[in-house]
Amino acid sequence: MKLAFTKMHGCGNNYIYFNCFDQTVPDPESLSIKLSEPHFGIGGDGIILISPSDKADAQMRIFNADGSEGKMCGNGIRCVGKYLYDNDMTDGRTTITIDTLSGVKTLELTVKDGKMQSARVDMGAAILAPREIPVDMDGENVISAPIVVDEKVYHMTCVSMGNPHCVIFQKEDVDDLDLTRIGPKFEHHPLFPERVNTEFVNVLPDGSLKMRVWERGSGETWACGTGSCATGVAACLNGFANKNEDIVVHLRGGDLTIRYTDETVFMTGAATTVFKGEIEI
Numbered sequence: 001m002k003l004a005f006t007k008m009h010g011c012g013n014n015y016i017y018f019n020c021f022d023q024t025v026p027d028p029e030s031l032s033i034k035l036s037e038p039h040f041g042i043g044g045d046g047i048i049l050i051s052p053s054d055k056a057d058a059q060m061r062i063f064n065a066d067g068s069e070g071k072m073c074g075n076g077i078r079c080v081g082k083y084l085y086d087n088d089m090t091d092g093r094t095t096i097t098i099d100t101l102s103g104v105k106t107l108e109l110t111v112k113d114g115k116m117q118s119a120r121v122d123m124g125a126a127i128l129a130p131r132e133i134p135v136d137m138d139g140e141n142v143i144s145a146p147i148v149v150d151e152k153v154y155h156m157t158c159v160s161m162g163n164p165h166c167v168i169f170q171k172e173d174v175d176d177l178d179l180t181r182i183g184p185k186f187e188h189h190p191l192f193p194e195r196v197n198t199e200f201v202n203v204l205p206d207g208s209l210k211m212r213v214w215e216r217g218s219g220e221t222w223a224c225g226t227g228s229c230a231t232g233v234a235a236c237l238n239g240f241a242n243k244n245e246d247i248v249v250h251l252r253g254g255d256l257t258i259r260y261t262d263e264t265v266f267m268t269g270a271a272t273t274v275f276k277g278e279i280e281i
């Protein structure tokens with residue numbers, strides 16, 4: 001069986017996209033494990049399926065590189081917007097909706113020469129006492145709570161953007177972290193029964209944020225959209241940034257701009273098509 005795919009990235013967070021309007025992808029969990037592998041597969045952080053929806057312009061499902069399904073993907077949703085616009089699937093509209101396991105999201109697309117360049121996504125409200133992260137027995141948000149990994153105490157602020165994030169602000173340069181060693185220890189920490197995405201963040205002198213991320217199910221990725229939103233929210237909760245102002249997050253693969261308001265979190269950033277192909281599965 002052959003499947004047509006498009007490789008796309010948002011700030012270096014790269015997935016293999018399948019148009020399921022005109023083909024069926026069997027067993028996406030195993031396919032994601034197989035194709036994300038860079039030596040025997042295509043290579044990537046996972047796969048994303050774009051399907052018809054009765055609630056929105058399209059439905060998006062995201063599978064991490066280990067085959068687990070995520071509820072939302074901030075970098076992926078911008079790429080889905082680009083896929084739909086660039087392939088004439090939006091009737092030329094630049095305001096579109098995408099149905100995810102974390103609800104329907106609205107995207108405002110910026111277009112140049114007939115192609116989508118970037119998107120502003122209404123990511124919905126941040127959940128400050130996430131159900132998936134039962135670290136606070138009182139139902140209040142945990143700001144700068146201690147967590148011990150490898151006998152070292154870190155301070156975390158937990159925020160869900162549909163998927164769970166543990167944000168750690170630190171003074172030491174995040175570039176010096178041995179993420180491959182400590183990332184899995186956060187992901188599988190007993191405090192997080194559903195595992196967690198972990199963001200390590202420096203507050204820079206100009207107020208912008210530098211972030212590295214260890215994603216549950218995919219390991220270190222060069223960017224995480226929901227993680228950048230959670231980091232922007234956590235920065236406001238910790239007094240490092242302000243609500244209703246743009247917060248720039250520098251990631252390994254590019255920058256995202258986050259704005260946290262009383263109602264929602266906005267994320268703005270680019271999306272890029274890398275190549276198209278066909279694979280025998």
Ligand SMILES: N[C@@H](CCC[C@H](N)C(=O)O)C(=O)O
Nearest residue numbers: 070073074075163224225226
């Ligand atoms: N890279 C994504 C998030 C993907 C899902 C995540 N690993 C999870 O399982 O929660 C993003 O850009 O938001």
